[in-house]
Amino acid sequence: MKEVLILLYGGRSAEREVSVLSAESVMRAVDYSKHTVKTFFISHQGDFIKTQEFDEKPDEDEKLMTNSTVELSAKIKPSDIYEEGAVVFPVLHGPMGEDGSIQGFLEILKMPYIGPNITAASVTMDKIMTKHVLDTVGVPQVPYVAVIGQESIAEKIQEVEDNLVFPVFVKPANMGSSVGISKIDSVDQLEDGLREAFKYDNRVLVEQGVDAREIEVAVLGNLDVKATLAGEVVKDVAFYDYNSKYIDNKITMDIPAHVDEKVMKNLRHYAKLAYRTVNGSGLSRCDFFVTKEGDFYLNEINAIPGFTQFSMYPLLWENMGLPYADLIEELINLGKEAFEVRE
């Protein structure tokens, strides 16, 4: 009997299109001698729709069904995804996917799933919470001002002027793919940047901008944690925004990153430390800033990083000798292991 792998994709967050690409990549790479794949699309409104089933590798022109191709009337109750013995891969990014909500739901259903548990997902989804938690174990991070709710904006602008130096980056606390983020060069633009970020969350942070290379480490494991050599996102844009990530393809990846040995060792050490501190499980991509002087800061932990065959996370593992299809198998096994510990 082949094991059933359930892919959940789409989702309610602003990152749903990225999720479709990641899920499509997974559906093509799964080892079909071991698994059948059943896919469920989650619409923008949060409806669950049963989409496709694959017993073998789909044709190149086969695409996952999305909003435009799916019968929205065919929606099911979310709990109808349940199937005894199946493993779920929530290939979802951003709020309502990467933040612990779907993970909690799957635990209630008593289903094994791939990726972060409830704590790891909820802590890492919130950039302010992540800073608090990682501060306690001495992970280097850039200075910031947290803005909780919109009433305190005037006061917070003053706090930014007093404590940070322009440019600064304004970000919704809970988001990804650079959605809602702006680079702010002077104080008179700050309020607009804050309003933009508040469209996505009522928790916003203003971060000290750093002139730095962006270098990332992939982490894999439950209690036994492994970290890859780091890779660099080489960009010739002011910042790595949504367009440069997914539309213009203006990014190249340098794997392994050309950094000195001591920096490399430190990045891998702090990636693992950060992962363990947030109770990481399954996988995460730990993103750092590295300055010319060799100073480094952890920018964020992505608990369900972009997962297409050409995304940084799988490429970092490929460089360590773990190809994409085997990485998926490893993640399935880690998901089952975490399930056994829970149940």
Ligand code: ATP
């Ligand atoms: P992801 O898609 O990786 O989940 P995200 O939406 O969580 O991204 P960040 O990684 O925090 O957002 O920021 C997006 C980009 O903005 C970074 O990759 C970097 O290019 C730029 N950036 C963010 N914060 C800073 C900073 N403090 N200094 C300099 N650049 C920054």
Ligand code: MG
């Ligand atoms: Mg992120």
Ligand code: MG
């Ligand atoms: Mg992300």
Ligand code: MG
């Ligand atoms: Mg990022």
